[in-house]
Amino acid sequence: MSGHDSKYFSTTKKGEIPELKEELNSQYKDKRKDAVKKVIAAMTVGKDVSSLFTDVVNCMQTENLELKKLVYLYLINYAKSQPDLAILAVNTFVKDSQDPNPLIRALAVRTMGCIRVDKITEYLCDPLQRCLKDDDPYVRKTAAICVAKLYDINAELVEDRGFLEALKDLISDNNPMVVANAVAALAEIQESSARPIFEITSHTLTKLLTALNECTEWGQVFILDSLSRYKATDARDAENIVERVTPRLQHANCAVVLSAVKIILLQMELITSTDVVRNLCKKMAPPLVTLLSAEPEIQYVALRNINLIVQKRPTILAHEIKVFFCKYNDPIYVKMEKLEIMIKLASDRNIDQVLLEFKEYATEVDVDFVRKAVRAIGRCAIKLDRAAERCISVLLELIKIKVNYVVQEAIIVIKDIFRRYPNTYESIIATLCESLDNLDEPEAKASMIWIIGEYAERIDNADELLESFLESFPEEPALVQLQLLTATVKLFLKKPTEGPQQMIQAVLNNATVETDNPDLRDRAYIYWRLLSTDPEAAKDVVLAEKPVISDDSNQLDSSLLDELLANISTLSSVYHKPPEAFISRVKAAPRADDEEFADAGEAGYSESPSQGVDGASPSSSTGTSSNVPVKQPAAPAPIPDLLGDLMGLDNALVPVDEPTALSGPPLPVVLPSTTGQGLQISAQLVRRDGQIFYDISFENGTQSVLDGFMIQFNKNTFGLAAGGPLQVTPLQPGASARTLLPMVFSQNVSPGAPNSLLQVAVKNNQQPVWYFSDKGSLHVFFGEDGKMERTSFLEAWKSLPDDNEFSKEYPNSVINSIDATIENLAASNVFFIAKRKNANMDVLYLSAKIPRGIPFLIELTAAVGVPGAKCAVKTPNKEFVPLFFEAMEPLIK
Amino acid sequence: MISQFFVLSQRGDHIVFRDYRGEVPKGSAEIFFRKVKFWNEDEAEEAPPVFNIDGVNYIHVKVAGLFFVVTTMVNISPSLLLELLQRIARVTKDYLGVLNEDSLRKNFILVYELLDEVIDFGYPQTTSTEALKSYIFNEPIMVDAGRLPPLGPAAMFMQGTKRMPGTAVTKSVVANEPGGKKREEIFVDIIEKISVTFSSSGYILTSEIDGTIQMKSYLSGNPEIRLALNEDLGIGRSGSSTHDYRSSSGGGSVILDDCNFHESVQLDSFDIDRTLHLIPHDGEFSVMNYRMTQEFKPPFRVTALIEEAGPSRAEVILKIRADFSANVTANTITVQMPVPSYTMRASFELEAGAMGQTTDFKEGTRRLEWNLKKIVGGSEHTLRAKLTFSQESHGNLTKEAGPVNMNFTIPMYNASKLQVRYLQIAKKSKTYNPYRWVRYVTQANSYVARL
Incomplete structure (x- = not known):
């Protein structure tokens, strides 16, 4: 070959395509090869060269592997858009799959699997079958992956042709590379199937452990990750696995090390011998630390994982704090993570060393890092009471440098320290007050004001200080206003003299009359009433002793932590979110919360949590946890903290009034009698005459009369709440009652990705409160106002970007009559707009609308009497799409 | 598994783009580039290597001023992806001799061919230059390395010293020399990065050495190699980890905290005579990585x-x-x-x-x-x-x-005192005497003195 490939990028004059066409059909091999290269070059820069399809495919029949590969590359790219022409290539593929050269055989199956065209897929099966049993391991390992490709295109075909069994056989292959690929393929197929396909039995376990020692580093990761799904039978079994996996900790590839760590951590849970556990912890420490010598990108991943590991097993790295000291040239994202781990590992033994480091960091250049370092000092003070005094003296040293953002950050953490150690360090207030004029950040201001209010009796000029803030009251952010209000009330209660009295008048006036902020107004009114009715009571409330705050550096709650630990070495352990929070890939059985996570883009640092500034209610915010969004996995089991939420709502439990007898089709059971101590509850959301009801029925299987039924709904995606009291008569033993509870939309909307989960609490006078979750279908929310005019539909469709279009196949739906379908859909408020014929297919255009005015523009394609319908939808609110598809399924059955 | 792999220039141009699964919405490279460029609206702040935008996970490393990126839709091991990206960069460099925008563009067909063997349907297959040789048919086109900044740790040998033949490290392992004959040679580099923090009073707060023994072989016929290290080399710190740096400097033996080895290394006799046996692959790879916090004399x-x-x-x-x-x-x-x-x-x-x-x-x-x-x-x-x-x-x-x-x-200095006592190459014939280069170099990693 002569010259440079880049010459293929050079543009020729007009008629590039005809010129290429001519060259592709040249009688000279070299010229043809050059031409194909030019075509590929054009393709990679995004030019459309699909019109050359036939000419390129003609070059495919060649013994020259280099040229063959190029043609295949082209085919993969364009087969999808030219399915009819792609069939031209099939013969060559099939022939190649029986070529004496194993490279050509493998190349043929590999490429065929990448062409996602149904017609090609049919022809793929026979070659694949042969290649799975090929003599050459290179061909077998390629065929193993090809099964996963085929499963992705047509799962049924894979099962019918027995490819799954063939894959399982490959686990026993004598070539470790083949084993690794078979494991990878099976694991992927398992991921997308609800059925158990790839179970790790003790038999497969032995095979995998054997292959582990011989395969490539990547294969080792596939195998280790599959092994992590194995549930050991007992401690001995677990020890055995750990023993086989431990040598992997010595691997140079960090992914292998982390996957091995994951298995060891999981199996350790089962190991009872403390000696063994201690020994394992010792063995894991050096490899974990060694990860920090890798490239910064890998260090970051390692640190995010270590962060989780030390929360669960602090002993592993308790003596290694020095390795987490920040290096001068660490990227900022590494430094931030190191800081977080240093706080977690800080102890009475090493705190002096740690403080020395923090102090140094607090004078560095990067503002975010400096702030975090200052906060870290405060968090250590809160965590280690014996070190609190040393921490404070470091903070005071830092304040003296008078760097504004350092001072402000220090004030924020000192406020927390005051709360943690009341009446201990107030002597430093005077120093803090020196910086009063320079505070310009809301959080720092609010903290300072809190300090002034809380210690008003010890600060001689507290009234003057507060007054200086009051001047700008209307312009302050809400956070500061709320603190000013509370601090002024505190001041007044502590020093009920003339000055504070005037101040309180002004503040209350400002906060009730002049503001639009309902929180501020409500709080002001409460104070006002308290003060005017009973100043002593006001004292008891406002100046009540505050609950002690605690160290929050182990912020993740234990169930989330366990879930994340089970996901060590995966993306989940880097984001500190459970996988379903950011994985949107649809499984065979889609889950309600299989959606994108709203702020998943912020996979940055876990920011340092701060204590909430306390307000009127002393029980509020005793240390807000980290801002790593902790999303509860949608658990069908009772949610234990629902009661807290229930009480927090102002419309407490709704009492039961009049009964209404009702009958209808049986409702799904939401609380089985075994859980409800004899009481069975069945319920479903329904829509009647434009209104949403909760159709609920009770069956009393207990020995006594049940009365006083009340119901409460937790915050949910649509803000659905009871629109009136639950009307159920006292229920005799053995009797049942059914009622329609009207539902309304409230402002209590739960944040996060939309789901159709409804968490419900029901109580009666005889039994404890019952919690259950019910899963409603989106179609009850389809409003009667969902019909769109043809023109507005068209406009809306055009105005929405293509990114907002989604489609789904319903392979089992059969439409027997278009008219009946339209009628049927209209009954569920999915309105017909237009239809057209496309070949033998009918295309219907429909619209629907859910609360908050969210429209769905629907295109439904199906052939009458033939199974399979395709539903395409466009909507401005993408996050509702999975719910929508779920809701449509029963409607077009 | 991996959905896409791409390489972007510093300006965000596509240099290489390969989609393995067709499941990521269009425009991912642009979305990625925008996010990395304007992380936190602060140009100075570097984006973390792993992040998620709209359900797509982006994992990237920066090599030779280029972004090597993969996207994935599933919850897989990010360290695997990061390691893979580094490895792809290394394999490409092995093939092209030099890794930069120019060499990638000139060799795009070879690069795509490599990518097809390295990753299949998003699963890493093989990243060993040696193993890949039997599946790759395109020949690399050399770019002029002279005016280009060299890449990688070994590049430091080029600076100033005339000790080494200049072209060695930017030479492709697969391309033939212009004369048609390959020069038989092997490079063993002991590269140490040291981190030291001095307190304001001049005493050592922390010190650490991250070392690696890097090998790049141009030997034909893959002969076996024996690499002998210090006989008294110890591994694993005993006792407590709180060091007293004022204690008398140790008895001279080198004690590593931890080390790991390339998978081709046989450690059968390592415990007895501290000798590594291996058959070196073609291409550049780390034979051994080690870490030491034992006291050493800062340079x-x-x-x-x-x-x-x-x-x-x-x-x-x-x-x-x-x-x-x-x-x-x-x-x-x-x-x-x-x-x-x-x-x-x-x-x-x-x-x-x-x-x-x-x-x-x-x-x-x-x-x-x-x-x-x-x-x-x-x-x-x-x-x-x-x-x-x-x-x-x-x-x-x-x-x-x-x-x-x-x-x-x-x-030609190493702080740890770890040494290659000898490098033995199994002889094919009496006249076989390849060039052996054992080179030491120490670099500052984080070398800091506080005030």
Whole structure:
């Protein structure tokens, strides 16, 4: 070959395509090869060269592997858009799959699997079958992956042709590379199937452990990750696995090390011998630390994982704090993570060393890092009471440098320290007050004001200080206003003299009359009433002793932590979110919360949590946890903290009034009698005459009369709440009652990705409160106002970007009559707009609308009497799409 | 598994783009680039290597000024992806000799061919240059390496010293020499990156060596190699990990905290005679990585002093002493010191007869910078600087200035004392005598003196 490939990028004059066409059909091999290269070059820069399809495919029949590969590359790219022409290539593929050269055989199956065209897929099966049993391991390992490709295109075909069994056989292959690929393929197929396909039995376990020692580093990761799904039978079994996996900790590839760590951590849970556990912890420490010598990108991943590991097993790295000291040239994202781990590992033994480091960091250049370092000092003070005094003296040293953002950050953490150690360090207030004029950040201001209010009796000029803030009251952010209000009330209660009295008048006036902020107004009114009715009571409330705050550096709650630990070495352990929070890939059985996570883009640092500034209610915010969004996995089991939420709502439990007898089709059971101590509850959301009801029925299987039924709904995606009291008569033993509870939309909307989960609490006078979750279908929310005019539909469709279009196949739906379908859909408020014929297919255009005015523009394609319908939808609110598809399924059955 | 792999230039141009699964919405490369470029609206702040936008996970590394990126839709091991990206960069470099935008563009067909063998349907297959050779048919097209900045740790050997044949490290492992005959040679590089933090009183707070034994073989026929290390090499620290750095310097034996090996290394006799057996692959790879926190003698002593010299003036004295033998020379030394943000001017005073030294005051970042071309072992150098402030200082100069950071490269020196006692190549014939290059180099990683 002569010259440079880049010459293929050079543009020729007009008629590039005809010129290429001519060259592709040249009688000279070299010229043809050059031409194909030019075509590929054009393709990679995004030019459309699909019109050359036939000419390129003609070059495919060649013994020259280099040229063959190029043609295949082209085919993969364009087969999808030219399915009819792609069939031209099939013969060559099939022939190649029986070529004496194993490279050509493998190349043929590999490429065929990448062409996602149904017609090609049919022809793929026979070659694949042969290649799975090929003599050459290179061909077998390629065929193993090809099964996963085929499963992705047509799962049924894979099962019918027995490819799954063939894959399982490959686990026993004598070539470790083949084993690794078979494991990878099976694991992927398992991921997308609800059925158990790839179970790790003790038999497969032995095979995998054997292959582990011989395969490539990547294969080792596939195998280790599959092994992590194995549930050991007992401690001995677990020890055995750990023993086989431990040598992997010595691997140079960090992914292998982390996957091995994951298995060891999981199996350790089962190991009872403390000696063994201690020994394992010792063995894991050096490899974990060694990860920090890798490239910064890998260090970051390692640190995010270590962060989780030390929360669960602090002993592993308790003596290694020095390795987490920040290096001068660490990227900022590494430094931030190191800081977080240093706080977690800080102890009475090493705190002096740690403080020395923090102090140094607090004078560095990067503002975010400096702030975090200052906060870290405060968090250590809160965590280690014996070190609190040393921490404070470091903070005071830092304040003296008078760097504004350092001072402000220090004030924020000192406020927390005051709360943690009341009446201990107030002597430093005077120093803090020196910086009063320079505070310009809301959080720092609010903290300072809190300090002034809380210690008003010890600060001689507290009234003057507060007054200086009051001047700008209307312009302050809400956070500061709320603190000013509370601090002024505190001041007044502590020093009920003339000055504070005037101040309180002004503040209350400002906060009730002049503001639009309902929180501020409500709080002001409460104070006002308290003060005017009973100043002593006001004292008891406002100046009540505050609950002690605690160290929050182990912020993740234990169930989330366990879930994340089970996901060590995966993306989940880097984001500190459970996988379903950011994985949107649809499984065979889609889950309600299989959606994108709203702020998943912020996979940055876990920011340092701060204590909430306390307000009127002393029980509020005793240390807000980290801002790593902790999303509860949608658990069908009772949610234990629902009661807290229930009480927090102002419309407490709704009492039961009049009964209404009702009958209808049986409702799904939401609380089985075994859980409800004899009481069975069945319920479903329904829509009647434009209104949403909760159709609920009770069956009393207990020995006594049940009365006083009340119901409460937790915050949910649509803000659905009871629109009136639950009307159920006292229920005799053995009797049942059914009622329609009207539902309304409230402002209590739960944040996060939309789901159709409804968490419900029901109580009666005889039994404890019952919690259950019910899963409603989106179609009850389809409003009667969902019909769109043809023109507005068209406009809306055009105005929405293509990114907002989604489609789904319903392979089992059969439409027997278009008219009946339209009628049927209209009954569920999915309105017909237009239809057209496309070949033998009918295309219907429909619209629907859910609360908050969210429209769905629907295109439904199906052939009458033939199974399979395709539903395409466009909507401005993408996050509702999975719910929508779920809701449509029963409607077009 | 992996959905897409792409390489972007610093300006965001696509250099390589390969979609393995067709499941990621269009425009992912642009979305990625925008996010990385404007992470936190702060150009200075680097984006973390792993993040998620709209359900697509982006994992990237920066190599040779290029972004190597993969996307995935599933919850897989990000360290696997990061390792893979580094490995792809290395394999590509093995093939192309030089890794940069130009060489990738010139060889795009070869690169796509490589990518098809390295990743199938998003699953990493093989990244060993050796194994790949039997599946790759395109020949690399060499780019002129001379004017290009060399890449990788071994590149440091090119600087200044004429010890090595210049083309060796930028030579493709698969391409034939112009003469048609390959030169039989093997490079073994012991590369150590050292991190030391000195306290203001000059005593060592933390010290660490990250070392790697890197090998690049151009030997034909893959002969077996024996690499013998210090006989008294110890692995694993015993006892408590709190070190007392003032204790007498150890008995001379090298004790590593931890080490790991390339999978091709056989360790059968390692425990007995500290010898590694291996059949080197083609291409560059790390035979062994090690980490040491045992006390060692830092190559440089750094002292820095800042003192008030009048109401809005201060004087800085920087002193470095080379604590290594006189037949070793360090090169490309940079000393940087941040000064108070209200510093307006700095005037420098170099020692008498200073050669090859430059000084600068970077106003944007408020740093003093002192560059020295070379430092001979045993010598000492001093820089004085007078600072003029725009306001009176708060009397906390030591808090507002520093820490001093130093960068250097010392060829043929290693701080850990880990050594290759011998490098033995199984002989094919009596006349077979390939070139063997065993090279040592020490680099500063984070070399910091606090004020």
